[in-house]
Ligand SMILES: NC(=O)C1=CN([C@@H]2O[C@H](COP(=O)(O)OP(=O)(O)OC[C@H]3O[C@@H](n4cnc5c(N)ncnc54)[C@H](O)[C@@H]3O)[C@@H](O)[C@H]2O)C=CC1
């Protein structure tokens with residue numbers, strides 16, 4: 568049972584991620600290496616964590632929590648686990664379709680617990696989207712999973728480092744489908760949600776948002792594509808009338824330079840691989856992925872499952888630490904806001 572003095576600390580659910588990947592490794596490392604001012608509950612198979620700790624030679628102890636409210640303040644090296652069982656014992660580095668339902672169950676329980684108010688935030692280590700899809704479910708990302716679970720009309724994927732924030736108009740979409748997904752409606756929903764959450768969750772009174780064009784040179788006056796002229800520019804002009812501070816559309820290759828970035832709070836890219844490579848080049852391993860527009864708080868790491876590193880001890884837990892700390896900060900801010 569949590570001590571009375573700790574009950575004001577936020578309760579953060581941490582899912583295990585893909586069990587054959589580095590999720591278990593980075594959870595163990597992060598929770599040994601850093602003391603977090605929160606009650607942390609890991610939704611995972613305790614045997615998976617114990618096996619991985621043994622493989623990595625890490626000293627750690629486990630406490631089972633039946634209810635999130637029973638969790639105490641995190642202590643380094645003590646992992647509080649809400650048990651969810653895998654179908655099969657995991658071999659580090661070897662994906663197994665049989666455990667995909669386990670992965671989905673950890674996400675389902677984390678989301679449901681958050682919607683019920685049992686968790687103040689969710690932090691998700693990486694899942695392997697391919698192995699989840701191989702079970703026949705359509706899984707394109709946590710972002711879309713929690714959007715569906717929360718029945719949120721629109722969400723925004725934003726990755727952030729100390730130096731830069733990059734949000735996306737479209738998320739996990741094949742490149743051939745991006746152009747038709749860039750509409751007045753999609754841009755407007757994303758820009759409004761982004762502007763609002765930069766104000767509420769990040770305390771930026773009047774966010775300044777840089778917007779990328781879709782085409783090379785932002786379309787070169789229509790000679791290299793018309794999406795800017797037909798859709799992006801008129802939509803941004805309407806959004807400006809709502810008082811939102813937007814710059815652009817700018818050619819993406821020059822937008823990501825200090826001249827522009829230094830003057831703005833966030834860059835908005837039209838698609839995944841337009842914005843995220845820049846962000847990852849600037850801070851891979853220390854960035855956080857935040858889903859905006861949900862009624863719950865969800866943060867994640869900036870990397871994938873790194874199957875090649877599972878169980879080797881080489882996985883860096885930096886991004887998970889940043890993701891946990893962001894979740895704690897956002898949960899504390901949300902509590903202040905709701906008073
Ligand atoms: N939040 C999530 O659930 C995410 C999941 N993924 C999934 O991860 C899987 C693998 O994706 P990849 O494109 O191969 O990216 P990846 O990030 O797993 O690996 C790219 C490279 O970075 C290295 N790396 C990744 N994380 C590291 C860490 N913490 N410490 C040290 N080195 C690290 C890997 O060893 C590899 O060389 C895919 O199925 C993808 O969908 C990818 C990104 C985010």
Ligand SMILES: NCC(=O)COP(=O)(O)O
Nearest residue numbers: 708709710711843856867
């Ligand atoms: N590249 C970031 C990414 O794919 C994260 O996706 P999600 O699982 O957080 O939706």
